[in-house]
Amino acid sequence: MRSTFTLNINDERRTVTAPPRMPMLWVLRDLLALTGTKYGCGIAQCGACTVHLDGKALRSCVLPVGDVGDGHITTIEAVGRTDNGEKVQRAWMEIEVAQCGYCQPGQIMAAVALLNERPAPADFEIDAAMSGNLCRCGTYPRIREAIKLAATGKTDAMRTLVIGPSADSEVKEP
Amino acid sequence: MLRRELLKTGAFCVAFSLASKNRQAFAKSATPADAGNAAFSPNAFIQVLPDGQVRLTIPNVEMGQGIYTSEAAILAEEMDLGLDQVIVDHAPASPERYTMPLQATQLTGGSTSIRGSWDVLRSAGATARLMLINAAASRWSVRPDSCEAKRGVITHIESGRSLDYAMLVDDAQRQSVPDVVPLKDHRRFTIIGKPWQRTDTRDKVLGATRFGIDAQPPGHKCAAVIINPVWHARPRLQNAPLPAGAHEIVALDDCLAVIADDFWTASEVARTLSVEWDYGRCTPFDTAQLRKAMNHAASNAEALTARHDASWSGRTPAESAEYEFPALAHAALEPMNATVACRKDELEIWIGTQAPGRVLDAAHRLTGFPKERIQVHNHYLGGGFGRRVETDQVEQAIRIAMKVDYPVKVIWSRATDIRRDLPRPPFLDRISAALDDDGFPIEWTDHITGCSIFTRFAPQFMREDGVDPDTVDGADNLPYSIPSVHVRWTPFDMPDERPIGWWRGVGPTHNLFRVECFLDELADHAGIDPYLYRARLLQHSPRLLKVLHLAAEKADWHRPLDQGFGRGIAVGKAYESYVCAVVEVDATSTSEIRLTRCVCAVDCGVVINPNTIVAQIEGGLIFGWTAALWGELTYAAGAVEQSNFHDYRLMRMNEVPSIAVHLVESDEHPSGVGELGTAIASPALANAVFNATGFRCRRLPLVPAIAEHVQSNSGGLKQRLDNLVSSFTRQGGEP
Ligand code: FES
Numbered sequence: 001m002r003s004t005f006t007l008n009i010n011d012e013r014r015t016v017t018a019p020p021r022m023p024m025l026w027v028l029r030d031l032l033a034l035t036g037t038k039y040g041c042g043i044a045q046c047g048a049c050t051v052h053l054d055g056k057a058l059r060s061c062v063l064p065v066g067d068v069g070d071g072h073i074t075t076i077e078a079v080g081r082t083d084n085g086e087k088v089q090r091a092w093m094e095i096e097v098a099q100c101g102y103c104q105p106g107q108i109m110a111a112v113a114l115l116n117e118r119p120a121p122a123d124f125e126i127d128a129a130m131s132g133n134l135c136r137c138g139t140y141p142r143i144r145e146a147i148k149l150a151a152t153g154k155t156d157a158m159r160t161l162v163i164g165p166s167a168d169s170e171v172k173e174p
Numbered sequence: 175m176l177r178r179e180l181l182k183t184g185a186f187c188v189a190f191s192l193a194s195k196n197r198q199a200f201a202k203s204a205t206p207a208d209a210g211n212a213a214f215s216p217n218a219f220i221q222v223l224p225d226g227q228v229r230l231t232i233p234n235v236e237m238g239q240g241i242y243t244s245e246a247a248i249l250a251e252e253m254d255l256g257l258d259q260v261i262v263d264h265a266p267a268s269p270e271r272y273t274m275p276l277q278a279t280q281l282t283g284g285s286t287s288i289r290g291s292w293d294v295l296r297s298a299g300a301t302a303r304l305m306l307i308n309a310a311a312s313r314w315s316v317r318p319d320s321c322e323a324k325r326g327v328i329t330h331i332e333s334g335r336s337l338d339y340a341m342l343v344d345d346a347q348r349q350s351v352p353d354v355v356p357l358k359d360h361r362r363f364t365i366i367g368k369p370w371q372r373t374d375t376r377d378k379v380l381g382a383t384r385f386g387i388d389a390q391p392p393g394h395k396c397a398a399v400i401i402n403p404v405w406h407a408r409p410r411l412q413n414a415p416l417p418a419g420a421h422e423i424v425a426l427d428d429c430l431a432v433i434a435d436d437f438w439t440a441s442e443v444a445r446t447l448s449v450e451w452d453y454g455r456c457t458p459f460d461t462a463q464l465r466k467a468m469n470h471a472a473s474n475a476e477a478l479t480a481r482h483d484a485s486w487s488g489r490t491p492a493e494s495a496e497y498e499f500p501a502l503a504h505a506a507l508e509p510m511n512a513t514v515a516c517r518k519d520e521l522e523i524w525i526g527t528q529a530p531g532r533v534l535d536a537a538h539r540l541t542g543f544p545k546e547r548i549q550v551h552n553h554y555l556g557g558g559f560g561r562r563v564e565t566d567q568v569e570q571a572i573r574i575a576m577k578v579d580y581p582v583k584v585i586w587s588r589a590t591d592i593r594r595d596l597p598r599p600p601f602l603d604r605i606s607a608a609l610d611d612d613g614f615p616i617e618w619t620d621h622i623t624g625c626s627i628f629t630r631f632a633p634q635f636m637r638e639d640g641v642d643p644d645t646v647d648g649a650d651n652l653p654y655s656i657p658s659v660h661v662r663w664t665p666f667d668m669p670d671e672r673p674i675g676w677w678r679g680v681g682p683t684h685n686l687f688r689v690e691c692f693l694d695e696l697a698d699h700a701g702i703d704p705y706l707y708r709a710r711l712l713q714h715s716p717r718l719l720k721v722l723h724l725a726a727e728k729a730d731w732h733r734p735l736d737q738g739f740g741r742g743i744a745v746g747k748a749y750e751s752y753v754c755a756v757v758e759v760d761a762t763s764t765s766e767i768r769l770t771r772c773v774c775a776v777d778c779g780v781v782i783n784p785n786t787i788v789a790q791i792e793g794g795l796i797f798g799w800t801a802a803l804w805g806e807l808t809y810a811a812g813a814v815e816q817s818n819f820h821d822y823r824l825m826r827m828n829e830v831p832s833i834a835v836h837l838v839e840s841d842e843h844p845s846g847v848g849e850l851g852t853a854i855a856s857p858a859l860a861n862a863v864f865n866a867t868g869f870r871c872r873r874l875p876l877v878p879a880i881a882e883h884v885q886s887n888s889g890g891l892k893q894r895l896d897n898l899v900s901s902f903t904r905q906g907g908e909p
């Protein structure tokens with residue numbers, strides 16, 4: 001019942017031997033040690049396991065490895081190499097979205113997929129695209145802000161100061 | 175050697191205890207064992223390393239609350255360092271050495287970290303700085319007060335000579351520890367009070383952070399656990415052939431563990447395995463029976479007195495109400511898990527825990543290995559919320575690991591995580607008040623019925639009068655000026671005596687809800703605006719009054735709302751902090767209640783990092799609303815009925831209102847913020863729902879209660895009967 005699959009993950013060819021029904025989540029985590037993609041519910045309820053298949057957000061916990069074919073899988077480990085990925089991750093740091101951080105890989109993957117489709121999403125579009133991603137720590141207000149910041153370069157939210165040699169001697173108010 | 179060597183040699187080290195104000199500096203050869211005399215056992219260390227780095231080793235756990243960055247900021251401030259020059263290190267599990275001042279063991283919870291470490295950390299940092307300055311001054315033969323320090327460099331102001339802290343490591347060790355150290359004036363703070371980015375943020379965004387569930391020690395295998403949602407059920411062992419894909423099946427007295435190369439395969443095998451259970455010791459109760467049992471206890475069982483003012487005389491109350499709270503799950507997004515390697519005479523544990531000390535104790539108890547042979551690798555936590563102070567899951571993982579000869583990662587499925595949670599216990603609270611002529615309370619009577627957590631978790635914290643301080647927190651310490659107060663608590667046990675646990679917000683989550691909603695009822699009864707009603711009763715609580723006014727002002731309290739919209743307010747003191755929330759709801763749709771806006775004012779003393787404080791308040795509020803709207807564990811035949819996020823609802827992006835948090839400037843001792851939002855969120859919401867609909871919800875969660883109310887008021891039989899009765903009464907008849 002096991003088969004061998006050659007997958008395209010983060011622009012690398014990876015070969016795995018697994019039952020075709022095995023969800024990509026566990027292929028990534030347990031077979032390929034790409035642990036950035038998270039397990040939260042296993043039934044497409046929380047979005048912690050979100051990855052991209054050809055740029056679109058999908059729940060990897062319900063995506064059988066046998067269905068992936070030669071589609072391009074992108075995970076949190078590599079999404080920063082794309083334009084939107086880099087923008088989103090930078091915005092995420094600038095206004096510090098993450099708390100415990102566990103849901104954040106999934107949130108970021110969903111946000112990047114949204115910007116891939118809608119470069120300047122309206123509030124209701126953000127709500128619609130992100131409502132499948134749960135965050136128990138309640139970082140939603142900042143997720144919303146960070147998406148807008150990534151899209152427009154502007155925000156009213158409190159920006160964080162990055163710790164570094166120059167940062168604290170002469171602090172400029174953000 | 176299993177344990178990491180704590181102290182690098184060649185460092186100037188200030189050891190201090192978060193339990194007392196003792197400080198002690200010791201020499202470079204010092205080891206933790208001989209670092210102090212018997213009376214002084216340090217549990218935190220500042221080391222100035224020869225390479226110029228300053229390392230702070232502290233016993234707190236980072237859970238996304240930004241504690242490392244805050245503690246680094248406090249130290250950098252007092253030591254005149256740059257924040258980039260401080261490394262914060264998590265102390266390895268060792269309860270003897272890392273006992274927290276406000277907790278009985280090494281543990282992060284109860285919003286105590288900053289409360290416990292502010293004074294001592296500042297004075298330890300100031301001590302280190304002063305000793306370094308004294309060392310430099312004596313080298314130059316100048317007066318210490320003619321020197322200044324900046325970014326770890328000491329300069330003699332007149333001559334311009336300067337020395338790095340790193341160059342003074344040896345000299346500083348020979349200085350005597352000063353008795354008195356001046357602390358920096360708050361007005362001179364340059365690091366504290368700024369919105370620093372947390373040190374863990376970058377990795378979390380890049381997906382590089384390792385949580386407990388990400389541990390993959392070489393040669394490990396994964397286990398899925400089959401455990402019955404009914405407490406005390408035991409699997410009957412059967413000798414079936416090993417299913418394909420499974421590596422091994424381990425049987426314990428309360429569960430089975432299917433072990434495979436990956437977690438999915440283990441789960442698939444576990445799902446198809448049919449297990450017979452022995453229910454002999456179980457109590458198959460359901461929610462209705464649980465509520466009945468609580469009701470019975472509240473009316474009949476003995477109540478302990480938590481507070482009894484001498485002037486309280488038991489007058490006939492003018493208003494009384496009963497408030498009911500369900501059991502709640504933690505539902506941290508990272509399901510409970512632990513990875514354990516049990517070797518011949520040593521144990522290694524990979525876990526994200528709020529209580530490394532408890533994990534170590536449990537491991538020692540189960541294996542009998544000396545604690546030096548047990549290593550706990552603590553990881554980031556995918557949410558704690560009080561769930562990860564418990565050791566039930568890791569104990570199970572240890573017991574499984576003791577039966578196999580490879581490292582095993584035990585992950586609970588989401589269903590097991592919810593069904594085997596140690597939930598926030600249910601409460602049934604009865605409250606009443608006698609009123610003066612203006613409608614303000616002159617006697618206040620409060621009776622709480624519910625489970626005690628301290629009895630199991632840390633009995634030493636039970637009060638001498640037998641009262642669990644947590645069950646009455648927020649009830650027996652009312653901030654309002656009420657002349658006579660009487661508060662009692664009736665202990666209750668779950669029908670099958672299953673353990674219940676800490677949950678974000680702890681005692682105040684139900685006590686603040688009841689107090690703040692009941693106060694709203696009284697204001698309504700008196701025909702007084704609920705904000706002004708509170709203001710009048712808070713004349714002797716200046717800090718609360720300040721947040722009350724601030725929130726009301728920022729929320730534009732008196733601005734009229736459209737029909738079907740409502741605004742509610744709640745104010746409270748918890749974890750030494752002061753908070754007021756104003757919530758607005760849209761109740762125009764019959765099928766849902768939408769939160770539209772929240773304004774929150776917080777006084778948590780000195781603001782160490784506004785960025786993380788605001789984040790904690792936002793997250794705490796959402797956690798509280800989630801519970802208030804939907805949170806409820808229900809029971810059938812002794813088992814929790816919920817199993818995943820489809821039936822244990824969490825708030826989602828599209829349901830979150832705009833939130834504005836205003837921090838009060840303050841010079842007071844910093845206080846807890848992690849749970850503050852949670853405790854104040856639900857009463858403000860329920861009061862807004864009342865304002866919008868006229869429906870006073872006294873049983874949480876709100877959504878089912880409101881649905882029931884709407885149904886009974888939409889022309890149903892009950893309403894028609896009510897109308898009949900009231901028109902009959904109006905006409906002067908006896909109903
Ligand atoms: S783990 Fe895939 S959606 Fe929750």
Ligand code: FES
Nearest residue numbers: 101103135136137
């Ligand atoms: S940051 Fe903790 S679950 Fe989202």
